[in-house]
Amino acid sequence: xxxxxxxxxxxxxxxxxxxxxxxxxxxxxxxxxxxxxxxxxxxxxxxxxxxxxxxxxxxxxxxxxxxxxxxxxxxxxxxxxxxxxxxxxxxxxxxxxxxxxxxxxxxxxxxxxxxxxxxxxxxxxxxxxxxxxxxxxxxxxxxxxxxxxxxxxxxxxxxxx
Amino acid sequence: xxxxxxxxxxxxxxxxxxxxxxxxxxxxxxxxxxxxxxxxxxxxxxxxxxxxxxxxxxxxxxxxxxxxxxxxxxxxxxxxxxxxxxxxxxxxxxxxxxxxxxxxxxxxxxxxxxxxxxxxxxxxxxxxxxxxxxxxxxxxxxxxxxxxxxxxxxxxxxxxxxxxxxxxxxxxxxxxxxxxxxxxxxxxxxxxxxxxxxxxxxxxxxxxxxxxxxxxxxxxxxxxxxxxxxxxxxxxxxxxxxxxxxxxxxxxxxxxx
Numbered sequence: 001x002x003x004x005x006x007x008x009x010x011x012x013x014x015x016x017x018x019x020x021x022x023x024x025x026x027x028x029x030x031x032x033x034x035x036x037x038x039x040x041x042x043x044x045x046x047x048x049x050x051x052x053x054x055x056x057x058x059x060x061x062x063x064x065x066x067x068x069x070x071x072x073x074x075x076x077x078x079x080x081x082x083x084x085x086x087x088x089x090x091x092x093x094x095x096x097x098x099x100x101x102x103x104x105x106x107x108x109x110x111x112x113x114x115x116x117x118x119x120x121x122x123x124x125x126x127x128x129x130x131x132x133x134x135x136x137x138x139x140x141x142x143x144x145x146x147x148x149x150x151x152x153x154x155x156x157x158x159x160x161x
Numbered sequence: 162x163x164x165x166x167x168x169x170x171x172x173x174x175x176x177x178x179x180x181x182x183x184x185x186x187x188x189x190x191x192x193x194x195x196x197x198x199x200x201x202x203x204x205x206x207x208x209x210x211x212x213x214x215x216x217x218x219x220x221x222x223x224x225x226x227x228x229x230x231x232x233x234x235x236x237x238x239x240x241x242x243x244x245x246x247x248x249x250x251x252x253x254x255x256x257x258x259x260x261x262x263x264x265x266x267x268x269x270x271x272x273x274x275x276x277x278x279x280x281x282x283x284x285x286x287x288x289x290x291x292x293x294x295x296x297x298x299x300x301x302x303x304x305x306x307x308x309x310x311x312x313x314x315x316x317x318x319x320x321x322x323x324x325x326x327x328x329x330x331x332x333x334x335x336x337x338x339x340x341x342x343x344x345x346x347x348x349x350x351x352x353x354x355x356x357x358x359x360x361x362x363x364x365x366x367x368x369x370x371x372x373x374x375x376x377x378x379x380x381x382x383x384x385x386x387x388x389x390x391x392x393x394x395x396x397x398x399x400x401x402x403x404x405x406x407x408x409x410x411x412x413x414x415x416x417x418x
Contacts, residue, residue, distance in 0.1 A: 017276040018284070025408075028347070029278045064276045064284070066310060066320055072277075113279050122325040124279075128347045136278050 006041065006053060009151065013037055014060045029136040031143035034061055035106050038076050039144075040151055042083035043098065054080035075112055079105055098148070103141040107133055255412055258302035264377060266300070266414040267291055272316070281324040281344060283307075285413055288315045296375055298416045304381030304404035305329070305369060306413055317415075321407050322350060322382065330372040331382055336360035339370055342382055342401065349400040350383060359397055361388060367401050377416060 013033035021030045034057045041053040058073030065072065083105065091097070110133035117124055214221060259266055269291075273284035287293055289312045297309045299319050307321040320327055323344035331342040331352060338359045340352040352367060365385045371378025383401040390397055 014276065018273040022274045028408075032277070034276075061276050064273065066275070066280045066282050066318065066324070066326065110279075113277075117279070117325065123343065123351075124325050124346055128345060132278050132346065 031140040102144040106137040265417040281321040330370045332370045334366040355397040
């Protein structure tokens with residue numbers, strides 16, 4: 001049941017990111033609901049299920065992106081793996097820590113994107129990159145409590161549900 | 162008899178004089194009196210309203226509820242009409258542009274946008290079944306907007322000109338100086354590879370050069386807002402404000418070559 005609910009959440013988040021969330025852009029950025037769900041999945045499910053959800057979320061995002069290669073699916077899987085490893089090393093089953101973790105996950109994903117852009121020869125001025133990365137991370141972190149509220153606390157805090 | 166008449170006459174004169182005095186005094190006193198009476202009258206009116214409010218509380222409550230509903234309905238209607246008027250104006254512009262332009266264009270509505278912050282892309286409601294193919298230029302009546310990068314039967318993805326992957330050969334309209342315009346994800350585009358002695362000024366218009374054949378020659382891209390030297394010092398660049406408002410584009414025209 002929880003898995004079906006989470007699947008539904010991923011689908012909803014993808015459609016929201018493509019449509020309505022564009023009306024809530026601040027400084028040309030919008031919150032990344034999918035990355036919040038990646039954090040929740042990584043902290044809540046077994047690694048194999050978390051990887052499944054993250055790859056699915058990334059693949060769905062890739063459908064609507066301009067990337068030919070499944071870039072987001074790969075990156076989400078990598079982030080999921082890192083968060084799972086981190087949750088075993090330190091305690092992140094805490095509301096506040098989870099929210100701060102969202103900030104760092106979004107920032108890390110932006111740095112990975114920037115590196116990939118640099119490798120493929122795409123030019124983004126450093127100022128625009130830093131501004132976008134910072135505001136996207138901050139905005140996503142501020143929106144995270146709302147998503148956590150939808151996905152009930154006992155759900156995301158219980159390890160390996 | 163005379164005494165009585167005299168007495169009456171005195172009374173009459175007194176009354177007339179009093180009336181004359183009062184008639185002269187009243188206009189002079191009217192304004193101050195009215196000013197003074199304003200506050201007591203307001204107070205009394207307030208009490209009267211409050212009392213009638215208490216007495217007719219239920220009736221007023223019902224009326225208020227009904228009027229609130231009516232107001233909401235009217236607000237919604239006004240909003241719908243405003244939307245319709247704006248859409249009408251936009252479509253009129255597109256139709257006028259379509260009739261004026263010498264090339265064939267397909268009009269489409271924007272139904273989605275890029276899900277991430279690192280690309281600038283829109284999704285339109287027309288695809289290969291309407292004759293749209295990857296690589297076609299996308300314009301609005303204001304100028305160049307992007308190019309088609311992917312199509313399915315009924316939808317297409319458009320890369321907007323401020324995407325970092327976007328590049329188009331362009332010229333300065335006034336001096337015909339060539340350069341490459343690409344996106345920066347920000348509000349401005351960048352025109353690079355300009356020689357050190359390039360004849361370019363702020364407020365110059367930038368148009369497509371038509372060199373690659375993908376884009377029609379002379380499509381407006383934007384206006385120069387800043388000129389600077391590249392970090393290497395070998396060439397110059399300029400920042401361009403796009404002619405098309407990319408953040409709120411709602412309809413697009415796909416140019417069929």
